[in-house]
Structure formats: C-alpha cells, structure tokens
Amino acid sequence: MDKLPPFETHRVDNQPPPFEPRDLWADDVVLREAVTLEGAAAFVPRLSAYAHLAGDELYRIGFDANRDKPRLKTHDRFGHRIDTVEFHPAYHRLMEAAKSHGVAGLSWREPQPGAHVARAVLSYLHHQVEAGTSCPLTMTHAAVPVLRREPALREWADKAAAPSYDPRDLPIAQKSGVTLGMGMTEKQGGSDVRSNVTVATPLAREGEYALVGHKWFFSAPMSDGFLVLAQAPGGLTCFLLPRRLDDGCKNAFRIMRLKDKLGDWSNASSEVEFCDAWARRVGDEGRGVATIIEMVMFTRLDCMLGAAAEMRMALAQAIHHARHRASFGKPLIEHALMRNVLADLALESEAALAFSLRVARAVDASPNDAKEAAFARIATAIGKYWLCKRAPAFVNEAQECLGGAGYVEESILPRLYRQAPLNSIWEGSGNIQCLDVLRALSREPGRSTTAEGWSTGAALLNELETATGRDAAFDAIMAELRTQLASRSVDEFGARTLVERLALVLQAAVLLKSGSPAATLFVTSRLQGRHGLAFGTLPASEGVDELVSRALP
The missing domain is CATH 1.20.140.10 (Butyryl-CoA Dehydrogenase, subunit A, domain 3)
Known part of the structure; x- marks a missing residue:
C-alpha cells in the first residue's frame, strides 16, 4: 500500500484469474475417458475442436446473448403484421457455430457407430457455455427421424440435419439449413396433451390441413417450422407447420407474446394463435402422441x-x-x-x-x-x-x-x-x-x-x-x-x-x-x-x- 497513491484505498489481490479461455476437452478427464468407452473415439478431433471454441468465444458471447433478451415485434412501422423476434447477434453466432459443428445433425448426417455419442458430447459442450440455444438445437435434432418417415417432408429432415444455420425468414426452398420448434402445450392441458382443443380441418389435397386454436407454450417461435398437435377428424394428430409458405407468404399464426421466463433468457418462448394456419400431417390421424x-x-x-x-x-x-x-x-x-x-x-x-x-x-x-x-x-x-x-x-x-x-x-x-x-x-x-x-x-x-x-x-x-x-x-x-x-x-x-x-x-x-x-x-x-x-x-x-x-x- 505504501507504493500506491494516497487516494487509493486498496490493492486488488486474492482474486482468481479469469476462468476463460478454457479448453473444455483437455480439462475434462472424465469426458475423454467416457468418449472412448462409449465408442466415439473416431470423433475426438472434432469434439476437441468444438470444446476449444466453446470454452473461448462461445463462453464469452453467451453473456451477451443472455443480457439482451429476445424482443417481439408484432407489426412493422407501416402496420403490417410480421410476428418477428429479434435476437442479439451473439445468439445467431451461437446457433451458427452449433449447427455447423453438428450439434443438431451429426448423428443423422453421418450415421456410423458412435455418431449419437459424439453428437451428445457436442450438445454437452455447447450447453455448458450457453444453455438457451440448446432448446432449438435439441428440437431440431429430435425432429429429424419423425420427418424422415414422411416422403413429402424429406427436404425438411435433410435441411434440419444440415450443418448450416440461416436466420432469415424465408421459405425452406431458399434456405440450406432450417431449425424446428414445437407447439404441444395448451392452457387447459399441460402434460395432458390429449385434452388439446386446437382443430385441424382437412383441405382438398391429401395430407394438408388448416389449424385453428392456440398454444400456451410455442417454443423457439423464429424457427422455420414447428411440430404441433391438433385434433383432426380421426383424433389427436401430429403436424408440421411451416413459418413461411412455399409462395413466401407468412403462415396464418400470430405470436401473442413472449414468455417472461425464470431462465433460458437467450431463447424465445411464446404463446400463439393459429388462424387457419396451413400444416402438413405427420403420421396417421389419431396417432399424434x-x-x-x-x-x-x-x-x-x-x-x-x-x-x-x-x-x-x-x-x-x-x-x-x-x-x-x-x-x-x-x-x-x-x-x-x-x-x-x-x-x-x-x-x-x-x-x-x-x-x-x-x-x-x-x-x-x-x-x-x-x-x-x-x-x-x-x-x-x-x-x-x-x-x-x-x-x-x-x-x-x-x-x-x-x-x-x-x-x-x-x-x-x-x-x-x-x-x-x-x-x-x-x-x-x-x-x-x-x-x-x-x-x-x-x-x-x-x-x-x-x-x-x-x-x-x-x-x-x-x-x-x-x-x-x-x-x-x-x-x-x-x-x-x-x-x-x-x-x-x-x-x-x-x-x-x-x-x-x-x-x-x-x-x-x-x-x-x-x-x-x-x-x-x-x-x-x-x-x-x-x-x-x-x-x-x-x-x-x-x-x-x-x-x-x-x-x-
């Protein structure tokens, strides 16, 4: 203290150095052992590379993505309904890094022994430094095998698994990669999805429906498409509802508000209303669950x-x-x-x-x-x-x-x-x-x-x-x-x-x-x-x- 100016009241000591940058692979003995034990050793170079990125850049920008929460814009300045959610640029960088490294698609694009283990490790590494983006990444990954069962939705499955992130609000044909959200929960039902009241009315073309109803939790509303449940004539049924129709028009659903959540701040969750929104059936009628x-x-x-x-x-x-x-x-x-x-x-x-x-x-x-x-x-x-x-x-x-x-x-x-x-x-x-x-x-x-x-x-x-x-x-x-x-x-x-x-x-x-x-x-x-x-x-x-x-x- 004798060497400090008289107006300085203290020196800074007994403080730890910054945690980052941190190599999340080199530091994690348990992870390295488990990857070998569970059959994903062939993916080690890629896992190590993502661990290094996650422990440095992604760790740092995760603070920005959470500090500046998503904002809903229901209308543009001319009065047109746009239902857009604006994110901090860090959110998009996190999504781009995750998608390009296979967090949402590795196991589907490279179906070899150990691929699901390697994809799980990528998700584990990403979630350590920014958990909010894990929500759309998980839903995108999980939706792929369901979409692949429908030949008409093969493009959706392939682009969901693709190592490409494109945040632009465009029809799927104009994008190399897409993300997927979900809309299952309604006000009256919660986990009891069989009590859902959203109605799906068949249209003239086979497999196409118009949806009217609401969703109490509509996850990641800026996704390109959503898997939703609704009551068709044959019972509760699963549908893919795109954000943009093939002709470029916005689909007929409205974002009512964003949820003010305890956590998961970087990611948006919402309430929506379907107003004759177009959707394609996934699976048979009555087999939604x-x-x-x-x-x-x-x-x-x-x-x-x-x-x-x-x-x-x-x-x-x-x-x-x-x-x-x-x-x-x-x-x-x-x-x-x-x-x-x-x-x-x-x-x-x-x-x-x-x-x-x-x-x-x-x-x-x-x-x-x-x-x-x-x-x-x-x-x-x-x-x-x-x-x-x-x-x-x-x-x-x-x-x-x-x-x-x-x-x-x-x-x-x-x-x-x-x-x-x-x-x-x-x-x-x-x-x-x-x-x-x-x-x-x-x-x-x-x-x-x-x-x-x-x-x-x-x-x-x-x-x-x-x-x-x-x-x-x-x-x-x-x-x-x-x-x-x-x-x-x-x-x-x-x-x-x-x-x-x-x-x-x-x-x-x-x-x-x-x-x-x-x-x-x-x-x-x-x-x-x-x-x-x-x-x-x-x-x-x-x-x-x-x-x-x-x-x-």
Whole structure:
C-alpha cells in the first residue's frame, strides 16, 4: 500500500484469474475417458475442436446473448403484421457455430457407430457455455427421424440435419439449413396433451390441413417450422407447420407474446394463435402422441446431458475459484471441509456424465439392437428424472463455494442456477417420468427371446447384472433390487422412491464397469447411505483429493 497513491484505498489481490479461455476437452478427464468407452473415439478431433471454441468465444458471447433478451415485434412501422423476434447477434453466432459443428445433425448426417455419442458430447459442450440455444438445437435434432418417415417432408429432415444455420425468414426452398420448434402445450392441458382443443380441418389435397386454436407454450417461435398437435377428424394428430409458405407468404399464426421466463433468457418462448394456419400431417390421424413419442428418447437424453453440463460448468467454476482464493491463511481448496464439498460435487458430476453417455450409446445402437433399444427406452426416463432433480441443488452448492461472487451476474453461475430447473419441467415433469417408468415395467415384465426382442424391465436388469462381481456392497443392493422388481409391488405413491433407487444403481453400475476411481465412493455414499442430505457430507476416504484433481487437472 505504501507504493500506491494516497487516494487509493486498496490493492486488488486474492482474486482468481479469469476462468476463460478454457479448453473444455483437455480439462475434462472424465469426458475423454467416457468418449472412448462409449465408442466415439473416431470423433475426438472434432469434439476437441468444438470444446476449444466453446470454452473461448462461445463462453464469452453467451453473456451477451443472455443480457439482451429476445424482443417481439408484432407489426412493422407501416402496420403490417410480421410476428418477428429479434435476437442479439451473439445468439445467431451461437446457433451458427452449433449447427455447423453438428450439434443438431451429426448423428443423422453421418450415421456410423458412435455418431449419437459424439453428437451428445457436442450438445454437452455447447450447453455448458450457453444453455438457451440448446432448446432449438435439441428440437431440431429430435425432429429429424419423425420427418424422415414422411416422403413429402424429406427436404425438411435433410435441411434440419444440415450443418448450416440461416436466420432469415424465408421459405425452406431458399434456405440450406432450417431449425424446428414445437407447439404441444395448451392452457387447459399441460402434460395432458390429449385434452388439446386446437382443430385441424382437412383441405382438398391429401395430407394438408388448416389449424385453428392456440398454444400456451410455442417454443423457439423464429424457427422455420414447428411440430404441433391438433385434433383432426380421426383424433389427436401430429403436424408440421411451416413459418413461411412455399409462395413466401407468412403462415396464418400470430405470436401473442413472449414468455417472461425464470431462465433460458437467450431463447424465445411464446404463446400463439393459429388462424387457419396451413400444416402438413405427420403420421396417421389419431396417432399424434405415438408420432411425437419417437422424439421423446432424444429430447429426454438432451435433458440428461443439459443437467450434466450445468453440473460440469458449475463444478469447474468452483474448483477454479477454490484453487486461487485464500481464506484464513491458506487456499480454500486446502480446507478439509471445502475439499469434501468439491469432491462430493466432482463425484456427482462424473456419475451424471458417465450415465448420460452410456444412454447415448444405447440410443446409438437402438436401430439394430433390441436390448439396447429397450434399455434406452427406460433409462432416458430414469435419467431425466434424477439428473434434472440434482442439478439445481448442485449449482447452488457451487455458488456457495464462490460466496457472493457466485451470486452476481458477472459470474456464469446465476445463469446456470436459473437454467437448472428447466430440464426437470420441460418434456415431462418428474411425475410424468416416474409414471412412464412404472408403465414400462408393468407392461413388459419379462424377457422375450422371440423376434419381439427384449422388454424394458429385462434390459434394465441385464444392464445392472453386468456390473456385479466388482463390489460386494453393490451386489448386496442388487439382490434387494432384483427381489423388488420381481415382485412388481411398487404402486404410484412410491414411484419416485423406486426411480431414484434405479437411477443411483445405474450410475453406480456405469462407474463400476468403467473402472472409475470414483466407483467405490459412489457406492459407499449414495447406495449404502453414508452420505447426508447436502453436498459435502462424504465419508472420509483416501480418494477425495484424487476426485478433485481428476475433475479439473
């Protein structure tokens, strides 16, 4: 202080250096191991390149995209209805980077072994630095296989998967790449989409309809097209509704307002009215839910990946801060209690990512492997429920590691905290996921060796059985679980307890089979009950310091 001018009241010290630029691939040992384990090693150069971009430019401009929220312009200055949503240029750059690197289409354009795992990793990397754009990217990716089933919509499928982003409001024929949104939810229905009242009236040409009605949540309203549900003469049906018609005219829907959301600020969500809007049927009349269900496995997987990504970024921020910030005479990370907190977070983060990429491998194999398809069917519901429940508490614990610095908007942590609850609500809340697990287990109780393949219950048990013989405590817990599943005694009231148990055992199984140094401590803390309700309550273990150094070398 003696060397400072007399009017300077303090010197700046004991502050961490900037977090970015950060190589999100080189820093993530768990990610690198999982990519190899789950069969996507051939994509490593591309994953590494995107990780470098995400941890530098995309991390920085994500703050701009969220600070300047989308704005709705219903009319131009001459009074014409335009229903345009204006975004900060950073939003478009984020979308362009993601689309061009395959976040929305790699798995469809390059259908080779490991492609879905690689695409999942790209989504995981992108979501760490900017979660709002993940919404249209996920919907665009998930819609492709549904659109491919309709020959008339092949161009839509191909351009959705294309590594090209074009934000211009033009008909699809004039664009090399498109994005897709969704409109399922109505005021009176929520998750109960069968109560939708939007009416679809057939037009003269086969497969074409006029839609009249409303949507309470219409996601990403500046997308080029939207998958929507409406009541056709044959029942609830799925439709593709384009933003622009082939002749260039705006389709007949009106954006009433943008939602003022807790988080997801960079992305727009809206309410709309259909006023004889033109749409093309996707699938048969009355099969709307069955058609949309084909997307659910992909969107649920992205919810898992989103939760894992939020955990990963929050963990990295906390460790970075603790290594450079001192308190009471030594770095934060050298305090025993802080090491417990950071190690506990690292354990949770590793288990979340390992589980998510194991499910991505199952999705990858689903078209040709009945057992993996059945496992993916139930594991996405289990994983979406559990990982999305864990994310908000996880991010908040990471904020606490930074203290007040983790509560101000100059840090990414407030944005992560606002974002964290979204994935537990979107694409079916926790109760919906648990009821889906119960349905899957009750309808398909046994193993089939016929051409019909595997039941979900049998595939789930098989996945868990392959992890036995590595840890005595895990084996004992598996014996109890085996008995519980065989009895089929769980009713709706106890569904959450069962799904939570299944999620933890699945995470343990993935860690054990991978040979992760985190596996034993995960079993001890999460399955044997040697863990409190809050993070930072691990039992004493020699592996604690290794967990932290492994999480962020």
